Amino acid sequence: MQPDSLTFIFLNAFLINNFVLAMFLGICPFLGVSGKIKTAWNMGLAVIFVMLVSSMCAYGINAILVKYDLEFLRLISYIAVIASAVQLVEMTIKKFSPALFRTLGIFLPLITTNCAILGLALFQTNRSYDFLQCLAFSVGAGAGFTLALVLMAGLREKLELADVPDVSMGAALSLMLGGMLSLAFMGFAGLGG
Amino acid sequence: MVKDPRLPDPLSWQTFTTGLWKENPVFVMLLGLCPTLAVTNSAINALSMGLATTFVLVCSGVLVSLLRKVIPKQVRIASYIIIIATFVTMADYAIQAISLDIYKALGAFIQLIVVNCIILGRAEAYASKNPVSNAFINALGMGVGFTFALLCLGMVREVLGMGSLFGVHLFGPAFQPWAVFVLPPGGFFVLAFWLWLFAVARKRTARAQPATKEVADAA
Amino acid sequence: MSEQSPIAPPPGPGSLRLIVSLGLIAMISGLFIVLSVQLTREKIAHNKQVALEKAIFAVLPDATQVVKYKLDESGLVQLPNEATDANLYAGYNAAGHLAGLAMEGSARGYQDVVKVLYGYSLEKEAIIGMTVLESTETPGLGDRANNDPEFHGNFKNLDASLTGDGSAVANPIVTVKNGKKEHPWQIDGISGATVTSTAVGNGIRESTNRLLPLLHQYQGSLVENLNP
Numbered sequence: 001m002q003p004d005s006l007t008f009i010f011l012n013a014f015l016i017n018n019f020v021l022a023m024f025l026g027i028c029p030f031l032g033v034s035g036k037i038k039t040a041w042n043m044g045l046a047v048i049f050v051m052l053v054s055s056m057c058a059y060g061i062n063a064i065l066v067k068y069d070l071e072f073l074r075l076i077s078y079i080a081v082i083a084s085a086v087q088l089v090e091m092t093i094k095k096f097s098p099a100l101f102r103t104l105g106i107f108l109p110l111i112t113t114n115c116a117i118l119g120l121a122l123f124q125t126n127r128s129y130d131f132l133q134c135l136a137f138s139v140g141a142g143a144g145f146t147l148a149l150v151l152m153a154g155l156r157e158k159l160e161l162a163d164v165p166d167v168s169m170g171a172a173l174s175l176m177l178g179g180m181l182s183l184a185f186m187g188f189a190g191l192g193g
Numbered sequence: 194m195v196k197d198p199r200l201p202d203p204l205s206w207q208t209f210t211t212g213l214w215k216e217n218p219v220f221v222m223l224l225g226l227c228p229t230l231a232v233t234n235s236a237i238n239a240l241s242m243g244l245a246t247t248f249v250l251v252c253s254g255v256l257v258s259l260l261r262k263v264i265p266k267q268v269r270i271a272s273y274i275i276i277i278a279t280f281v282t283m284a285d286y287a288i289q290a291i292s293l294d295i296y297k298a299l300g301a302f303i304q305l306i307v308v309n310c311i312i313l314g315r316a317e318a319y320a321s322k323n324p325v326s327n328a329f330i331n332a333l334g335m336g337v338g339f340t341f342a343l344l345c346l347g348m349v350r351e352v353l354g355m356g357s358l359f360g361v362h363l364f365g366p367a368f369q370p371w372a373v374f375v376l377p378p379g380g381f382f383v384l385a386f387w388l389w390l391f392a393v394a395r396k397r398t399a400r401a402q403p404a405t406k407e408v409a410d411a412a
Numbered sequence: 413m414s415e416q417s418p419i420a421p422p423p424g425p426g427s428l429r430l431i432v433s434l435g436l437i438a439m440i441s442g443l444f445i446v447l448s449v450q451l452t453r454e455k456i457a458h459n460k461q462v463a464l465e466k467a468i469f470a471v472l473p474d475a476t477q478v479v480k481y482k483l484d485e486s487g488l489v490q491l492p493n494e495a496t497d498a499n500l501y502a503g504y505n506a507a508g509h510l511a512g513l514a515m516e517g518s519a520r521g522y523q524d525v526v527k528v529l530y531g532y533s534l535e536k537e538a539i540i541g542m543t544v545l546e547s548t549e550t551p552g553l554g555d556r557a558n559n560d561p562e563f564h565g566n567f568k569n570l571d572a573s574l575t576g577d578g579s580a581v582a583n584p585i586v587t588v589k590n591g592k593k594e595h596p597w598q599i600d601g602i603s604g605a606t607v608t609s610t611a612v613g614n615g616i617r618e619s620t621n622r623l624l625p626l627l628h629q630y631q632g633s634l635v636e637n638l639n640p
Contacts, residue, residue, distance in 0.1 A: 008520065017524060022377045024231035028310065031226070072449045075285070075304050076278040076441070083274065115227045115308040122301040171223050172388040179381030186376065189550075190522045190607055256440075264437070268430050272437045279441035283448040290455040293463050372550065 006136040009129070013140030016191055019116050020148040021182040026116030030149060031174050033107070040153035044146025046107045048139065051120055053089055054082045055138035058121035059131055078121050086111055116145055151181055208327055212335030218311045219342035219384075220391045225311040229343060230380035232302050236359050239347025240340065241295045242302065245288060247336025249280045249306050250315060254332030256280075257320040264321075273316045274307070281307045311339060342387075349383050350374045457494065467514075468501050471531030471541030471567075474511040475503025477638065483623060488630035500623070503531070508638035512540060513627070517619030521611035524548045526557070528615050532572065532624070534631070538596075539585075539616065542567035549608045557608045563600070571596035572620050578628035581620050587613030 019025045026047075033043045061077050090108045093101045111117060120141050124134045155177050164173060218224045228246070233239045253276050257264075264272045285303050289296045296303070306312070315335055320328040351357060354374030356364045373379050468478050480491040480498035491498050501514040513534065518527040526549065531541035544558040557563060575582045583597040587610045590603035599616075601609040 012524065024227050024377065024380065025305075027226040027230060028224075031223070072282060072286070072445055075282050075307060076275060076445075079274055079278050079307055080271075083271075115305045118308050119301060119305055122304055126301060170392075172385045172392060175381045175385035175388065179378045179385060182378040182381055183373070186378065260437070263433055265430050265433055268434050272434060275434075275437050275441050279444050282445050286448050286452040286456065290452040290459065293459045376550070 004133065006132060009133050010136045010140035011191060013137050014144040014147070015185065015188040018144040018148055018185050018188075019119070019141045020145055021178070021185045023119070025119040026114050026145055027178075029110065029114055030152060030178065031171065033110075034149050034152040034156055034174070037150060037153045037157060040149040041146070042103050043107045044142070044149050045103075047111060047114065047116065047145050048142030050086055050089060050108070050111050050117060051138040051142040051145075052135070053085050054117050055120055055124060055134050056131075057081045057085050058124065059134050062125050074125070078118060082117055082121065116141065148181065152177060155181075208330045209334040212331065212333075212338040213341065214338070216335075217338045217342060218335055219339060220387060222311075224314060225309045225339065226384070228302050228305065228309065229346060230377075230384060232299050233343055233346040233350055233380060233383075234354065234375040235298075235351045236344060236347040238295070238298050239343040241288070242299055243336070243340025243343040245284045245299075245303055246306055246309060246311070246339055247333070248284050249277060250312050250332045250336045250339075251329060252280045252283075253277045253312060254315055254320040254328040255325055257316045258323060258325045258328035261321045269321065270313075270317070273313055273321075277312050277316070278307050311335060345387055346380070346383050349386075350379055354379060461493075464501070467529050467543055467545060468503055468531075470543045471514050471529055472503035472512040473531075473541060474505045476506050477504040477508075478502070479504065479635065479638075481634070483626055483630065485626065488627070488633040490633075490635070500627070502634060504638050510534070510634065510636055515619055515623055516545070517615035517617075519611045519614035519618060521547060522549055522607040526608060526611040526615060528612055530567065530616050530619075532620075536569065537571070537573035539567050539570040539572050539620075542612070542616070544612070547608070549605070555608075556602050556605050557612055560602055563602050563609065566593070566599045569596070570599065572624060574624060574628055579625050581617075581624055584621055585613055585617040 013019065017023055020027065020030050029043060029047075034040050058078055058081065061081055062074065065071055065074055065077065086108055090101075093108075120138055124137055129137055152174075156174065159173070159177070212218065216222055219226070219229050225246075228242055232242045253273070256276050257273060260272075281304060284306065288299070288303060315332055319331050323331070348358060351359075352363065353371045354376075356362060356368040356370045374383065465478055469475050479502045480493065480495055481500040481502060482489050482491055482495075482498055483500045488500070499516065503511045503514060505511040513532045514529055515532060516527065516529050518525050520526070525546070526544065527546040529543050529545050530539050532538070533540045542564065547555065547557070549555050549557065570585065571583065572585060573582050574580065583595065585597055585599065587599040587601050588594075589606070590601050592598075593600040599609065599613045601613075
């Protein structure tokens with residue numbers, strides 16, 4: 001498989017270099033919102049959606065900045081654009097689909113500070129992906145984030161019934177689980193090669 | 194800026210040590226875990242990341258505190274983000290100028306300092322309500338606390354995963370490195386271990402009563 | 413994190429005040445950024461040049477100076493020193509003679525893309541050096557592609573000669589299993605890091621197959637001697 005083919009970019013972001021488990025992007029929601037499978041799933045959907053939108057915005061912005069030789073403003077423009085894009089998405093959903101807003105609504109403000117979104121924008125710029133590749137990358141990254149979150153939530157739902165020493169409750173235990181998942185995901189290396 | 198009902202904290206040793214121990218951003222508040230896990234595969238990366246974050250923390254803390262009477266409440270988050278992004282861009286260029294190797298090793302995580310919740314959290318919760326000197330000392334304490342936490346992880350991971358510390362090989366050629374520790378899972382495991390250690394330590398301290406508090410603060 | 417959105421409806425001060433203060437912040441930030449860009453520009457350019465030269469000198473042992481070129485279907489063009497879109501680097505020795513050419517290749521490795529730089533000698537029609545520019549391969553296994561002396565021995569004189577009419581590489585470069593190397597165009601893989609050593613081979617093969625015939629065609633535009 002060619003390193004710049006759409007399938008490879010998608011698989012790479014989805015499984016091999018999973019955004020959460022291999023690149024450590026979006027750890028905060030990974031630990032915070034992974035208590036229940038249902039919430040994890042909704043959060044994941046919101047992230048996929050925002051990733052798609054902000055990836056497209058970032059692609060446009062970068063094209064403009066490169067044209068006028070203003071690369072040093074990249075970071076500021078990205079963060080400003082992502083924050084406004086999230087607000088815009090929030091308002092649009094609220095107006096046109098109140099049901100969807102109730103599902104995703106509370107997660108949208110949280111997503112603005114999710115480093116996976118800014119990370120996606122920065123990585124696609126670093127690797128100079130074209131527009132289609134950006135789309136494949138953002139969908140893969142979002143799907144990978146959702147997968148990690150849902151897997152983690154499933155494990156934690158089971159773990160609630162287990163008898164764990166009280167000092168290792170909470171974050172330490174979640175991180176241990178994260179480590180196990182990350183170890184398992186290492187098995188995807190070399191996939192499709 | 195509306196008048197804050199709370200008086201500014203008096204400047205004291207406590208202003209500094211808070212971030213170091215009692216409210217350590219990583220071990221106690223669990224903030225900024227993404228860079229903590231991602232760039233701590235060697236001690237030197239951990240140190241550079243810690244210093245870069247400290248720089249951004251201190252500079253943005255001071256500037257936010259200076260402008261705390263000027264920034265209207267409605268646009269404060271937007272202003273803070275612009276200020277933080279400015280200093281991150283500066284740090285990004287400074288690191289490129291100092292060493293390209295470190296810049297490559299840290300990758301996009303330098304620019305991701307922008308979304309590190311520690312910095313926005315400090316700006317919002319402390320710097321916007323306190324005078325410049327307090328904001329400076331407090332941010333410095335937080336930065337040192339963060340760097341300390343990164344070093345804790347980076348050193349353990351480098352020694353176990355590569356058999357070296359700051360690039361100096363510690364063991365003979367017969368040492369078989371435990372490679373999983375420099376790989377992503379190792380980050381999770383080592384942080385889990387430190388959190389567990391701190392949880393045990395805190396439990397001991399709580400049981401042994403305030404007598405040990407002085408010791409902990411001095412540490 | 414505060415839940416308050418940055419563009420909440422303004423109940424207090426008028427929007428003019430908000431715009432003015434945001435503008436003030438933006439001005440301060442612009443000042444700081446431009447200042448730091450100006451201060452660091454030269455140093456960064458210098459660092460990048462040093463890093464590039466270090467990599468090129470590693471694959472072209474005799475070289476002491478570098479000139480950048482861009483090679484594609486339309487021809488071979490010499491680029492200024494600060495150009496960023498070069499894909500061919502010509503190394504010259506101390507006397508100013510062409511010592512060899514360095515080119516990049518990349519292929520998919522075990523974890524992610526492996527990017528290599530290799531040196532090519534026009535006289536020998538062979539690859540004379542290789543270094544890994546970027547890889548995130550497993551420490552202790554895949555990263556041996558960058559520091560295993562035996563593996564690097566493969567690239568001291570790796571045949572990449574062209575067919576008679578110069579339209580293709582006669583024997584495309586290929587990585588074989590450790591200890592199975594029989595021909596001068598084969599790379600002896602690292603046992604335990606098969607995927608990574610194959611990726612290095614694939615990257616070089618893909619790059620030589622594409623660039624070397626072009627190079628043969630436009631070889632005339634290369635400067636043979638820097639100080640004639």
